[in-house]
Amino acid sequence: MLTSPLVLADVVAIALLVFGLFWRRDGRRELVVAFLTVNVGVLAVTAALSDGTVGAGLGLGLFGILSIIRLRSEELTQREVAYYFAALALGLLGGLTITSTLLGIALMTAILAAVAIGDHPRIAGRTVSQEMVLDQAWTDPAEATARVRTLTGIPTATATVVRVDLVNDTTLVVARYRPEDRPAVRDAPAEDTAPALADTSSLYLERSAR
Structure with missing residues (x-):
């Protein structure tokens, strides 16, 4: 066999x-x-x-x-x-x-x-789903979707309302978006941290001299 x-x-x-x-x-x-x-x-x-x-x-x-x-x-x-x-x-x-x-x-x-x-990328594009708890009870799916787009910064994101809690004023949604639509995360400029390091070094030298 x-x-x-x-x-x-x-x-x-x-x-x-x-x-x-x-x-x-x-x-x-x-x-x-x-x-x-x-x-x-x-x-x-x-x-x-x-x-x-x-x-x-x-x-x-x-x-x-x-x-x-x-x-x-x-x-x-x-x-x-x-x-x-x-x-x-x-x-x-x-x-x-x-x-x-x-x-x-x-x-x-x-x-x-x-x-x-x-499962070919040209036929079915890759999507990411993520559960989110919104800080307001949104009974209108369109308003929940607009809120998710504002929070994530992804204009093409969609939201499916799973549960609306009117007592605690929250909404549980499942947000879906394409990974390539996420905004790029920029690193902090190096010059922003340089003054802080310089001040720390000066303070340390001043204390060592005393």
Whole structure:
């Protein structure tokens, strides 16, 4: 089973998914091991079920169970969820006993193509989401968006109102913006700190002379 063409195809596919797409497109490095482990784990369990008396129905049930698992340590973005499901699907296709090897390889290729095209920067630009608590209860989403744009200095930022607290006069929003739209942070001029250093040195010398 380990030398099955679909198993070898899964190894190639998960390598392309993780290192060829996710890693190169500024993915979180700590998720690499998660995607690889999920893929190999699903592949091993599905292959064991396929060789036994249990049919592929339990393998599909396993996919359904794993697909609803929520990682409690940290939330995944929708982009990372897509890679997570792709790793699951590739492992499932590699472990199932499919009569047509070409069909299995074609399905794996379709999954990789969908991720590669859908996550391409020219089609889906990279966005950053951040939770913010505004110091006023904004019931109008347009006003909340205007407030977020004022605070962040990003004119293209958008805000989704999550919760409005009328008692404490606060609003919880999720702000989204493109990283390239953030204003550049300028370093403080060197001459601003020079006088302070000079004054400190003079004070130290004056005290040492006494």
